[in-house]
Amino acid sequence: MAKSGRRSGFVWRGRIRALIAAGLAAALLGAAVAAFPRTTAEAWREAASDALVAAFGTASDERIVVVAIDQPSLIDVAPWPWPRENLARLVEAVASAGPAVVALDILLNDPDRNSPVALARALAERYDDPAAVEVLAKLPDPDDILASAFAKSPVVLAALLDDHVAAKPGPARRPSIVLSGPAPSLSPWFAQGISQPYPPLQAQAEGVGVASLASGPLGRVRDVPLFATSAGLVQPGFALEAVRVFEGAAGFILVGGERALHVGPHVLPISDQAGMRIVPSDRARWHARTVSARDVLAGRVPAERLRGQLVLIGGTAPAQGGLRPTARDPLAPSVQIQADAIATMLGKAVPVRPPHARWIEAGASALLGLSGAVIGLVASPGLMVAGALALALVWAAGSVLVLLSTWLILDPVTPGVFGVVATAAAGLAATASAHRAAVAIRRRFEQHLAPGVVARIVENPKLLKLAGERREVTALFTDLEGFTALADRLEPEVLVDLLDRYFTGVTGIVVAHGGMVDKIIGDAVHALFNVPVDQADHASCAIRCAQAIHAFAENFRRRPENAAIGLARTRIGIETGIAVVGDVGTGAKLDYTAHGSAVNTASRLEALNKAFGTSICVGPVCRSKAQGIAFRALGKVEVRGRGLLEVFEPLDAAVS
Numbered sequence: 001m002a003k004s005g006r007r008s009g010f011v012w013r014g015r016i017r018a019l020i021a022a023g024l025a026a027a028l029l030g031a032a033v034a035a036f037p038r039t040t041a042e043a044w045r046e047a048a049s050d051a052l053v054a055a056f057g058t059a060s061d062e063r064i065v066v067v068a069i070d071q072p073s074l075i076d077v078a079p080w081p082w083p084r085e086n087l088a089r090l091v092e093a094v095a096s097a098g099p100a101v102v103a104l105d106i107l108l109n110d111p112d113r114n115s116p117v118a119l120a121r122a123l124a125e126r127y128d129d130p131a132a133v134e135v136l137a138k139l140p141d142p143d144d145i146l147a148s149a150f151a152k153s154p155v156v157l158a159a160l161l162d163d164h165v166a167a168k169p170g171p172a173r174r175p176s177i178v179l180s181g182p183a184p185s186l187s188p189w190f191a192q193g194i195s196q197p198y199p200p201l202q203a204q205a206e207g208v209g210v211a212s213l214a215s216g217p218l219g220r221v222r223d224v225p226l227f228a229t230s231a232g233l234v235q236p237g238f239a240l241e242a243v244r245v246f247e248g249a250a251g252f253i254l255v256g257g258e259r260a261l262h263v264g265p266h267v268l269p270i271s272d273q274a275g276m277r278i279v280p281s282d283r284a285r286w287h288a289r290t291v292s293a294r295d296v297l298a299g300r301v302p303a304e305r306l307r308g309q310l311v312l313i314g315g316t317a318p319a320q321g322g323l324r325p326t327a328r329d330p331l332a333p334s335v336q337i338q339a340d341a342i343a344t345m346l347g348k349a350v351p352v353r354p355p356h357a358r359w360i361e362a363g364a365s366a367l368l369g370l371s372g373a374v375i376g377l378v379a380s381p382g383l384m385v386a387g388a389l390a391l392a393l394v395w396a397a398g399s400v401l402v403l404l405s406t407w408l409i410l411d412p413v414t415p416g417v418f419g420v421v422a423t424a425a426a427g428l429a430a431t432a433s434a435h436r437a438a439v440a441i442r443r444r445f446e447q448h449l450a451p452g453v454v455a456r457i458v459e460n461p462k463l464l465k466l467a468g469e470r471r472e473v474t475a476l477f478t479d480l481e482g483f484t485a486l487a488d489r490l491e492p493e494v495l496v497d498l499l500d501r502y503f504t505g506v507t508g509i510v511v512a513h514g515g516m517v518d519k520i521i522g523d524a525v526h527a528l529f530n531v532p533v534d535q536a537d538h539a540s541c542a543i544r545c546a547q548a549i550h551a552f553a554e555n556f557r558r559r560p561e562n563a564a565i566g567l568a569r570t571r572i573g574i575e576t577g578i579a580v581v582g583d584v585g586t587g588a589k590l591d592y593t594a595h596g597s598a599v600n601t602a603s604r605l606e607a608l609n610k611a612f613g614t615s616i617c618v619g620p621v622c623r624s625k626a627q628g629i630a631f632r633a634l635g636k637v638e639v640r641g642r643g644l645l646e647v648f649e650p651l652d653a654a655v656s
Contacts, residue, residue, distance in 0.1 A: 043217035048413040050222060050280075050327035053351050056403055057279035061343035063246075065309045066290040066335055067094060068316040073294040080320050084112040084142030088149040090313065093296050095153035097306035103156040103242040105211055105314030105322075105335040109195045112142045143200055150204035156242045157202060158211035159235065161191035161228055175207065175236060175244055176251030177227075184256040188274035189214065189228040194235065209241030213324055213334060221324045221332070223275040224341040226261055226268065237275075239341035240268075246310045259355075266345055269352040277351045277409070278341045280328040286336050290316075310346075312339050349407040361411050368395060368419030375423050388423035392416030473594050474529040474542040474576040474622055475602035476515065478506060478549060481568035481610070483523040490565060498562065499523065505552050506570075513545035514538075518593050528594050531581050539576050539625035543650050546572045546616045573606030575599075575619030597641060604639050605647060611637075618648045626650075 067090070069082070078086055087106075094102055189212065197208060210228040213221045225237040236244070236252070240263065244252065247264030254261055254270070261268045268276055291301045293313070314335025315322050322334040344350055354360070368391050375387035392413075399412035480486075480502075487495055503525065507517045510527045514535050518526040527545070530538035553570035556562060577598025598621065605617040612634050623631055631648040639645045 045411045045414060046217040046220075046222065048411055049353070049409050050218075050220065052399060052403060052412050053222075053277070053409065054280055054327040056400055057351055058347065058349070059279040059281070059340065059343035060347040061281070061285065061289050061339065063100075063308075063310055063346060064289055064339050064342055065099075065306055065311045066286070066339050067293050067296055067311060067313045068290050068333070068335065069293045069314065069320070071317040071319075073292055073297075074317055074319065076294045077297060080315065080317065084146045088142065088146040090293050090297060091146065091149040091155070092152060093299075094306055094311055094313065095149065097301075097303035099153055099306050099309050099311040101154045101156060101206070101242060101245045102311045102313065103158075103209075103238065103245075103338075105158055105238065105312060105338050107158050107160055107195060107211070108146075108197050108201050109160075111198055111200075112146075143198065147201050147204045150201065154206040154245050155204065156207045156209060156238070156245050157197040157205045158238050159197060159208050160195045161189065161193075161210060161212045161230060162195045163192040165193035165195050166231075175241070175249075177234065178251060178253045179256060180253055181256040181258075184254070184259050184270070185272070186227075186270070186274045187272055188234075189225045191228070191230050194228075194230040194233065206245045207236070207241040209236050209238030211238035211334070211338065213337060215324070219325055221278075221326050221337055222280070223271065223273070223277050224338070225273075225275050226270055227274045237341075239338050239345060240276075242310060242312070242338075242342055243345045263345075268345060269350055271352065276341070276344065277353070278326075278337070279344045279347070279351060280326040280332070281336070281340050281343070282328045286339075289339065290336075310342060312342070314338070351403065351407050351409050353409045357408075357410055361415055364395060364410075364415035365418040368415050368422070370422070371419060384423060388420040391419035391423065395419070469581055470578055471530065471581055472538075472576065473531055473579045473581065473596070473598065474538045474574060475579070475594065475599040476510070476525075476527040476529070476542050476546060477573045477602045477606040478525045478527075479571050479606050480523040481571055482566075483568070486566065486568070487523075494565070498565070498567070502553075502556060505556060506549055509548045509552060510545055513541050513548065515542065515545055528581075528599075531594060532592065537627055539622045540627050540629060542574050542576075542622065543616075543618060543626050543629050546574055546618075547650060547652070550615050569615060571606050571609035571614075572616045573602045573604065573609070573619075574616070574622050575601040575605060576622040576625055577601070601639060601642050601645075604641075608637060608639075608647060612647075612649070614649045616650055618650060620646050620648070623648045 069080070069090075074080055091102060091104075189210070191212075194210070196202060197205065202208060210225055212228065213224065216222055224239050226240050227237065228235055240252075240261075243266065244263050247266070249264040252261055252263050258267075259270055261270050270276065291305065295301050312335050314333065316333040316335060318331075323331040324334060324337060326332045326337060326340075371391055375384060375391070393416070395416040396412045399410045402408050402410055490498070502523075503520060506525050507520075510517050510525070513529075515527045515529045516531055518528050520526070527542075529535055529542045529545075535541060549570065549572060557567040557569065575598045577596055579594040579596030579599055581592075581594045583592055598619070601619050605619055609615060609617050614634065617634065618626075618631065630651040632651055634647045634649055636644050636646045
């Protein structure tokens, strides 16, 4: 029973092996991903997330105007860096239109080096003649002019994290930060120092924000700081401070339980690094929200374009060195990145990676891997490819839906890759298992069955019930008369050659008639019909096979070389009945054969030919089932194990 159970589990063992192979492949992929440096794995994930956010993310920038100090401005107005008078003229021109806030993405951390006062001091030091430069020292200070321009509109200035500058608060108004609920565990951007705006300028500003931008995986800028720290000094990010001043908020509320920052009417999710992911825009959006500083100075920009808007001023020319790569553009000016950050904050949705995203993706990878393994086991090659692609697309589509409905970012690629790899591994393992099974079937049956029958079994192994079954079979036994005496007197080489030629003919006839050569024992051939697959009219096929063997054997023994050694006639016995068919044996010595009274009867009928002087002897059951064949009754005989049976000889003529 145990042996039979093992054989019946042949197909399932192959499938289990395929499942294991798929699991191992997915595990190896996971191990490979884990073995890579974390930055590499993050780069893969972030590249996919960048594509997701860039393709489906949206941000509102109708209230944002970028005044670009672009290449035409540098050509028509002055090369960079601009004198403070020029910057003051630009700020005054913008302020005269009545913007809600003016945010300068320009670090103004030192006094104007080209101011009259600075030149006077330099000349005094060089020539040691203070009186010679008194006139210069009395000229207006450009920094004072710029500070006066700042007083005409709410202004936010930029600071930069800098390890080489001491961190100290400036005179600008500092917003309050109120903590609500438990303090979240954050690791804000940090530097030993910070470059603050020049104090006289900062004194006229409504706020100062950190405008530093850091490159993440793949060298792209995808986050801006909401807060940064430097030697205990906490300072808001530049974009966040611009939004606070724009909304007229006195400060921020940090809700620890929600990991969210409230600024005016906006609720912003805050990352572990106290940052926020931006929705990057393309050049078409830049063009729509941008005006040239040259045009503002020339009065070619209508005041309505700037009135009530959040205006950003910054450089966009390559010579200014503020170009950074984003998910949408490899050369994005920092002022446009800050505009994207502000647009993201002012919009209704901020993309954020959930805290437990890794666990969600790991579970999805396992589920998709298992689904892929099942698809690889049961699907055809074409459906397997379609199924693998469907798994990847379903997960990617799910990631898009999650983003659009909740603005949570999940890796849209890696779990799908696990599904594809598991599908391919299971499919390859199943194919290899099926190939091994086909090879085993062919090796086992190709010399015993017709090629068409073997092909049917290979195509549908379920037709082959190796574990055993009861089925009606027709057994055919042959025997060479007087073979023992012949074998004793022939040389071994002659005997083997004789049998080789004889069995080649007999077995070929059996296979040609749809029978299966069960075994060859000595000079005898045992054949079965209606196994291992159904065979229509198997009794008639067996009788016609016997007649063909008889004709071959008679011609064979009359050949001169065979007649010379006294080769005798071939006797054949045939009977039909129910038999138990299946694999019998142990280990590698398994034999697909049949057991039953019909098989034993066919063997005994073969021997009865000697008494009747016939060559073919057919049992009563086979005779009753054979169609279109004429018989001659030989009489009733006692057959051991069957009792008294009437036996028959087939005639060459068919029944009329």
